[in-house]
Amino acid sequence: xxxxxxxxxxxxxxxxVKPPFRRWISASGPLNPFIPPxxxxxxxxxxxxxxxxxxxxxxxxxxxxTSITAEMVLGRIFFHKWLHPASSYITGISVGILLRxxxxxxxxxxxxxxxxxxxxxxxxGRHLWNPSNFGICAMLxxxxxxxxxxxxxxxxNFASLIVIWMLGSxxxxxxxxVHITLVYVASFIxxxxxxxHITGDPWQSEIAPITGPMYQLFIFFMITDPxxxxxxxxxxxxVAVAVALLEFxxxxxxxxxxxxxxxxxxxxFALLIEMWIHSRRNGITGLxxxxxxxAVSA
Amino acid sequence: xxKAFIARILVLIFFIGLLCVPWMARHFSVAKKxxxxxxxxxxxxxxxxxxxEVSHAxxxxxxxxxxALDPKLNGIMPExxxxxxxxxxxxxNRDGWPDIYVTNSAVGSKNHLYRNNRDGTFTDVAExxxxxxxxxSGTGVSMGAVxxxxxxxxxxxxxxxxxxxxxxxxxxxGHGFTRVTDQAGLPPWIxxxxxxxxxxDGDGRLDLFVGGYYPEDVNxxxxxxxxxxxxxxxxxKNGGRKxxxxxxxxxxxxxxxxxxxIDSRRWALAAAAADLRGTGHPDLFIANDYGVSELYLNDGGxxxxxxxxxxxxxxxxxxxxxxxxxxFNTGRFSIYVSNISEEGVLIQGNNLWVPEATPALKYRNxxxxxxxxxxxxxxxxxxxxxNNDGNVDLYLVNGYISLDRQRSYWYDFTKVAGGNSSIIxxxxxxxxxxxxxxxxxxxxxxxxxxxxxxxxxxxxxxxxTDTYDGRSIALADLWNTGALDVVxxxxxxxxxxxxxxxxxxxxxxEFSLEGTRSNRSAIGAQIILYWDGKEQLQQVxxxxxxxxxxxxxxxxxxxxxxxxxxxxxxxxxxxxxxxxNLAPDRLYTVKEPL
Numbered sequence: 001x002x003x004x005x006x007x008x009x010x011x012x013x014x015x016x017v018k019p020p021f022r023r024w025i026s027a028s029g030p031l032n033p034f035i036p037p038x039x040x041x042x043x044x045x046x047x048x049x050x051x052x053x054x055x056x057x058x059x060x061x062x063x064x065x066t067s068i069t070a071e072m073v074l075g076r077i078f079f080h081k082w083l084h085p086a087s088s089y090i091t092g093i094s095v096g097i098l099l100r101x102x103x104x105x106x107x108x109x110x111x112x113x114x115x116x117x118x119x120x121x122x123x124x125g126r127h128l129w130n131p132s133n134f135g136i137c138a139m140l141x142x143x144x145x146x147x148x149x150x151x152x153x154x155x156x157n158f159a160s161l162i163v164i165w166m167l168g169s170x171x172x173x174x175x176x177x178v179h180i181t182l183v184y185v186a187s188f189i190x191x192x193x194x195x196x197h198i199t200g201d202p203w204q205s206e207i208a209p210i211t212g213p214m215y216q217l218f219i220f221f222m223i224t225d226p227x228x229x230x231x232x233x234x235x236x237x238x239v240a241v242a243v244a245l246l247e248f249x250x251x252x253x254x255x256x257x258x259x260x261x262x263x264x265x266x267x268x269f270a271l272l273i274e275m276w277i278h279s280r281r282n283g284i285t286g287l288x289x290x291x292x293x294x295a296v297s298a
Numbered sequence: 299x300x301k302a303f304i305a306r307i308l309v310l311i312f313f314i315g316l317l318c319v320p321w322m323a324r325h326f327s328v329a330k331k332x333x334x335x336x337x338x339x340x341x342x343x344x345x346x347x348x349x350x351e352v353s354h355a356x357x358x359x360x361x362x363x364x365x366a367l368d369p370k371l372n373g374i375m376p377e378x379x380x381x382x383x384x385x386x387x388x389x390x391n392r393d394g395w396p397d398i399y400v401t402n403s404a405v406g407s408k409n410h411l412y413r414n415n416r417d418g419t420f421t422d423v424a425e426x427x428x429x430x431x432x433x434x435s436g437t438g439v440s441m442g443a444v445x446x447x448x449x450x451x452x453x454x455x456x457x458x459x460x461x462x463x464x465x466x467x468x469x470x471x472g473h474g475f476t477r478v479t480d481q482a483g484l485p486p487w488i489x490x491x492x493x494x495x496x497x498x499d500g501d502g503r504l505d506l507f508v509g510g511y512y513p514e515d516v517n518x519x520x521x522x523x524x525x526x527x528x529x530x531x532x533x534x535k536n537g538g539r540k541x542x543x544x545x546x547x548x549x550x551x552x553x554x555x556x557x558x559x560i561d562s563r564r565w566a567l568a569a570a571a572a573d574l575r576g577t578g579h580p581d582l583f584i585a586n587d588y589g590v591s592e593l594y595l596n597d598g599g600x601x602x603x604x605x606x607x608x609x610x611x612x613x614x615x616x617x618x619x620x621x622x623x624x625x626f627n628t629g630r631f632s633i634y635v636s637n638i639s640e641e642g643v644l645i646q647g648n649n650l651w652v653p654e655a656t657p658a659l660k661y662r663n664x665x666x667x668x669x670x671x672x673x674x675x676x677x678x679x680x681x682x683x684x685n686n687d688g689n690v691d692l693y694l695v696n697g698y699i700s701l702d703r704q705r706s707y708w709y710d711f712t713k714v715a716g717g718n719s720s721i722i723x724x725x726x727x728x729x730x731x732x733x734x735x736x737x738x739x740x741x742x743x744x745x746x747x748x749x750x751x752x753x754x755x756x757x758x759x760x761x762x763t764d765t766y767d768g769r770s771i772a773l774a775d776l777w778n779t780g781a782l783d784v785v786x787x788x789x790x791x792x793x794x795x796x797x798x799x800x801x802x803x804x805x806x807x808e809f810s811l812e813g814t815r816s817n818r819s820a821i822g823a824q825i826i827l828y829w830d831g832k833e834q835l836q837q838v839x840x841x842x843x844x845x846x847x848x849x850x851x852x853x854x855x856x857x858x859x860x861x862x863x864x865x866x867x868x869x870x871x872x873x874x875x876x877x878x879n880l881a882p883d884r885l886y887t888v889k890e891p892l
Contacts, residue, residue: 074309077305077309078302078305078309100644100645101645102645102646102647102663102665102666102671103666105319105323109316109319109320112316113313113316113317116309116312116313116316117313119306119309119313120306120309120310120312120313121313122306138317139320140642142317142320142321143320143323143324144641144642145324145641145642145672146320146323146324146645147642147645148640148642148643148644148645158718158719161718199729201710201729201730202726202727202728202729204717204721204724204727205710205713205714205717205721205727205728205729206713207717207721208713208714208716208717208718208721208722208727209713209716209717211716211717211718211721212716212717212718251709251713254706254708254709254710255709256642256643256708256709256712256713
């Protein structure tokens with residue numbers, strides 16, 4: 001008989017001594033769908049209590065309520081089930097934060113357009129645009145007399161951004177998407193210096209946008225949206241660079257909402273390419289949806 | 299399968315319909331809220347008044363010159379030197395005819411005091427009166443002027459608002475002005491854009507509020523460094539300090555802002571005072587650039603800031619104007635604060651703070667509901683009954699920087715304005731203007747109050763067709779005709795004098811007040827006029843709008859065939875005086891009863 005193998009003085013395997021947070025970070029399963037909504041809610045509340053970023057609570061609640069209601073109704077019609085509200089909640093809250101208008105109707109309309117775009121603009125069974133990106137771009141194109149997008153709110157200090165970055169990075173790390181954000185940020189900064197060289201403007205002015213609050217939602221929620229990003233890690237990085245590159249050219253053309261517009265064009269295009277590549281590899285005729293995506297989107 | 303297909307088609311149709319909504323909203327709102335262009339006769343027939351620009355005929359050919367600041371700011375000079383044109387109304391010689399004072403802002407340029415010749419023309423007497431050469435090198439330049447009889451000798455004295463050394467001029471019986479700045483004990487340098495005369499403690503002597511914009515240790519002509527910009531576009535608190543100068547009665551003033559509870563380093567651009575709660579004490583409203591507005595409620599010589607609790611200090615915008623107007627004829631003032639609106643870029647919307655019917659003072663922003671929300675890059679605004687129909691209208695001037703029409707600075711503005719404080723706060727980080735415009739060449743707004751809760755823009759129809767960079771506006775019955783004429787000071791542009799012709803069928807009444815126990819200018823006195831079952835509140839102002847001051851005489855439009863019941867005057871001293879047997883179309887001179 002051998003001696004019992006249990007030896008109290010023997011250290012436990014590393015995985016077992018991890019504290020809960022580290023266990024959560026290193027886990028490989030799907031991200032709890034409530035985490036991103038909680039995070040974006042935190043951004044909203046912190047921003048509003050510290051700086052009053054919202055036009056009003058009622059407008060934001062209108063955006064959220066409209067978004068969830070639209071998702072519920074359309075999901076019931078098309079999928080015959082009540083969909084998890086996490087995705088539509090994030091869409092609504094993104095609209096509530098990113099859109100600025102003294103009127104109420106743009107918030108409801110933007111949310112409706114965002115959610116409806118998921119059902120109206122589908123290709124091979126899937127939607128191509130990030131919903132809130134589509135909705136806000138549509139409003140900026142079509143209702144410029146009534147709306148603008150957040151670009152100058154939430155103060156201009158680092159403290160709030162650091163908090164967002166810390167929490168956002170942790171969540172993205174857990175969702176295995178932090179590389180998208182990092183590649184985009186690195187590309188943006190590199191291209192900022194190139195833009196400064198071309199335009200002759202101070203490099204600080206070219207870097208300035210990414211130090212502002214609008215970009216944090218863009219960086220953490222829009223370009224990382226699992227539903228509307230390509231599957232492969234390399235592909236995601238290429239898309240992030242492509243978004244930054246198109247933004248670079250749009251900025252040279254003085255486009256104020258360059259990042260939103262860049263994602264608007266690059267995101268669907270990248271998905272179509274991926275579907276095409278996937279169909280060729282698998283010998284499928286035409287473009288096909290990539291299986292296996294499950295997460296929340298803005 | 300077929301069901302799903304039908305559902306998809308329906309959702310697609312619904313989606314396309316949603317995309318059409320903004321177009322429909324725009325189409326209908328533009329059609330409803332803007333009156334078409336028309337000639338003067340048509341305007342007179344349709345709206346009851348018409349404006350005609352007569353500055354040259356009146357002998358006024360003034361063109362404002364902007365300051366040229368430290369060369370380190372050359373790249374963004376149009377932005378940092380974008381203010382200074384101002385106009386205020388004063389009857390400096392007590393002849394019963396309003397005169398006009400306009401400021402200039404280039405070093406070495408002259409301000410002008412236009413004496414009313416009573417025949418439709420004006421003569422510049424600033425040089426001979428000693429209030430022209432006030433922009434000398436090393437002393438800063440003018441940003442505005444407010445008038446008040448601080449020594450109660452019957453003649454309005456001049457406080458000159460400057461980026462530089464503030465100046466107080468004593469009016470010597472209308473024959474000239476004596477500089478008394480040093481005796482008054484004013485600080486050596488303030489970078490201010492607003493000041494208000496008001497008697498905050500009710501002692502019968504006018505006190506003076508001055509709101510700093512740039513910090514007072516910044517000399518804009520000799521910068522130590524370029525870190526003098528706001529550290530945030532909407533939450534900046536690194537601006538100039540606020541001053542409240544208590545009038546000691548011997549020609550001297552004591553600075554008491556801290557002592558009285560006024561403590562702020564927000565970037566003040568406009569301020570005005572009025573008793574908003576009926577306490578008998580004038581409250582102070584400050585519109586701040588790069589942040590929220592502040593409302594200092596006067597608890598009897600001591601203030602507490604109540605912006606948030608009253609609802610006016612929550613959403614940060616770019617406040618540039620404070621005007622009071624009884625827009626619903628309810629005997630209470632609404633407050634108009636101008637901000638920035640640029641299509642597709644920044645829609646702050648102007649604020650019209652309307653008091654709610656609650657015991658505690660609380661305001662709701664009804665600018666959108668009433669149709670006075672979008673006015674471009676808005677600056678000065680004034681309430682006044684332009685057509686004498688019994689409802690106060692609203693005249694707004696706007697336009698920030700009109701240079702190259704084809705090229706805009708907006709992109710560069712937004713990219714820096716949204717950046718970190720270390721970037722936005724340093725002028726060296728801002729891209730150069732290079733001749734570009736920023737919300738330039740904008741059409742003015744003349745919002746006609748229909749008395750039923752809507753304002754309609756009739757600017758183009760009634761003749762307010764200029765597109766200069768408007769800053770300051772004042773209203774006065776310049777020719778004693780019973781009509782409110784409009785004077786506008788434009789940045790780097792000509793001074794405009796719009797003569798107002800009002801349809802004869804509408805009547806009016808005016809009051810010229812003189813305090814005895816109260817300050818002699820009667821600043822702060824409120825008049826409630828009761829006629830035809832209506833009531834309207836107006837007051838004598840010690841400075842309002844943007845860097846401006848209306849005529850001290852109070853003008854009411856009355857509509858057709860009015861029956862005037864009474865006028866009740868609430869003097870700053872607390873005296874309440876009731877006037878009856880009043881007839882329309884007359885100016886009443888009223889002395890406060892002892």
